[in-house]
Structure formats: structure tokens, C-alpha cells
Amino acid sequence: xxxxxxxxxxxxxxxxxxxxxxxxxxVSKSTWxxxxxxxxxPKPLKIGPRVTxxxxxxxxxxxxNGCE
Numbered sequence: 001x002x003x004x005x006x007x008x009x010x011x012x013x014x015x016x017x018x019x020x021x022x023x024x025x026x027v028s029k030s031t032w033x034x035x036x037x038x039x040x041x042p043k044p045l046k047i048g049p050r051v052t053x054x055x056x057x058x059x060x061x062x063x064x065n066g067c068e
Contacts, residue, residue, distance in 0.1 A: 001044070007023075007056050007059060008056050009056065009060075009062060010056055010057065011055075011056050011058050012039075012045070012047070012053035012054065012055060012056065013053060013054055013059060014051075014052070015029065015032065015052065015054075018032070018054060019032060020057055024059075024063055025059075025062070025063070034043075039061065042054055042055070042057055042058035042059065042062060
């Protein structure tokens with residue numbers, strides 16, 4: 001198994017850096033977006049017309065508190 005790059009302490013991360021195989025959260029995109037809709041996962045920020053990001057702090061808190 002390959003080592004996953006660590007998330008930065010602050011800043012923003014795109015969905016490809018959150019979800020497996022590159023990211024630490026092993027869910028599909030459809031599961032992720034359903035969880036965002038229900039409030040299970042953090043809400044994203046739109047920083048451009050085609051760019052959606054999440055605060056790293058929110059993702060780290062999700063991992064620390066258990067993401068499943």
C-alpha cells in the first residue's frame with residue numbers, strides 16, 4: 001500500500017484530496033455528496049465557477065471524530 005500524502009494543517013483541499021485512493025476518506029463521490037447534503041460531511045466552498053473546496057480544518061475534524 002502506498003503512503004498517502006498528509007493533509008496540510010490549514011488551507012483548502014479539493015475532493016480528490018479528500019476521497020480515496022489519494023485522500024484519507026474511503027467513500028465514493030456519490031456517498032460523499034449525499035453526506036454533504038444531509039450534513040454528515042462538511043459543506044464545501046465555491047471559489048470559482050468550477051472549483052469546489054473544503055476547509056482542511058473541517059476535514060481533519062471529521063477524521064478525528066470518526067468519518068463513518
